Amino acid sequence: MTILNGKAWKFGDDVDTDVIIPARHLSTSDPDELAKHCMEDADPQFFNKISKGDIMVARKNFGCGSSREHAPLAIKYAGISCVIADSFARIFYRNSINIGLPILESPEAAESISEGDLITVDLEKGLIKNETKGEKYYSAPFPEFMQEIISAGGLINYVKDRLSEKP
């Protein structure tokens, strides 16, 4: 059972991939290096302020823009355990599943959670608990096929498993 715990960091609509990881840092693909610059154009101190396990909460269309996988990588390696939003841009959505960054769509949670709230997430159940406000929200479960990618530990492991099944 995967339970995530952390403090919420709140963002608005249309957080784009250039804000998540500006292109000037894309001359490296080292996830730990990318992590240091995560969200720096929105908050230059973001990486230093967050603690391991913290949760990002945003409104609609999170991750819009570029296909750079560096964006979910930067978030994951910065120590963020999960992103909750009203909705996600589609390439960011795929990339997150593929690299194993948990993301949950829940407009209710995204609206109610305030910055600094303590949040607990049960990934399997899609249950989001706001410990600070004493509220519960549910996100829609992943389709079965995506669940398989997630349980395999990301797309690369999933492909490996598939190839080993072939005669």
Place this chain on the structure above:
Amino acid sequence: MGMTAAEKIIAAHAGKETVKPGELVKAKVDLILGNDITAPVAIREFKKIGLNKVFDPERIVLVPDHFTPNKDIASAEQAKIMKEFAREQGITHYYEVGRMGIEHALLPELGLTLPGEIIIGADSHTCTYGALGALATGIGSTDMAAAMALGETWFKVPSTIKFVYQGELNPWVSGKDLILYTIGQIGVDGALYQSMEFTGPVIRALSMDSRLAMCNMAIEAGAKAGIIEPDEITYAYLEGRAQREYRGLFSDGDAIYAQEIEFNVSEIEPQVAFPHLPENTRGISEVGEVPLDQVVIGSCTNGRLEDLRIAAELLKGKKVHPHIRLIVIPGTQKIYQQAMKEGLLDIFIEAEAAVSTPTCGPCLGGHMGVLAKGERALATTNRNFVGRMGHPESEVYLCNPAVAAASAVTGKISAPEEVL
């Protein structure tokens, strides 16, 4: 029950008679694209799979275009990873500096993107190829790695919004203005997870360069794909160019659309998108006084020959305003050469513009035109997010090549008529 062109293309590649929006399918891909930023990550992930060979070295295209010609040592190292992988795998379509172009200008020009095909690329503007009637979409590096191994990927079949454009185009209004206007109407997530089908008499008469510019920005409305059904203009463009056999697919008369939206283009004037989202559009007459520091004409959206011809028409015999840096970037080597033959480069240089070798460079704040704090640029590119072209406190406004050229002369955002 009928299907849309996008649904038919996915069904054909998934080995199914029919598919429905929302269905998850595994589909074969015809072409996989990567660049110097996304391919190195894909190559790292591909190597983790443990395969020695990609599924087909002729179906993978690698283009160093973002930070090339290499801007610094770190980006040179990234480009080198891609170059070495291309040699080791015998990748047919690797285009080195001097032979390359901005990927979404280059691939159609080479006849590598064809009607009825599925094309995926580790670059969000892969949706450009919908202009040729392909189902083309951006993916991430790990998806690219998996597709290089398997020759297929998974899709959630998108529902389709049909956009019908009627009426007569106003002077200086191009495909770029139609797509900016459309995004302004529906918002940056107005077509989230969906496919945008562009049709109607205006589209049927639109040049291929303008169609490519339109489909290029489908992603800016959140769409998986933008698509224009092939017609005589498509076939004429592909004549002597197509590198494979192809079969166009068309929406059925009884296809089901999520929505149908009609625009009367007679009401559309050249558009400008204000910072910091492409949906913040205004007609040129509503812009007001916006002084500029830099103008960029180029990118995968508007670095094609039609764009350079329009810019040259307005810049001919004029000088760029003393406060402005004008940077012109032809999309490919071929476009560059043709622009030279037609005397367009002379016009740019006489006007005191910088003309660069093809690169994505300034569009993503990489190099060749990065903005300082407080600077403001007008660009024919596709994104105006915070910090997109440089300092987080700089600004980018988006427009078509005519408005960009006119504004370079006046020093502020201006209608083309102002310099005629």
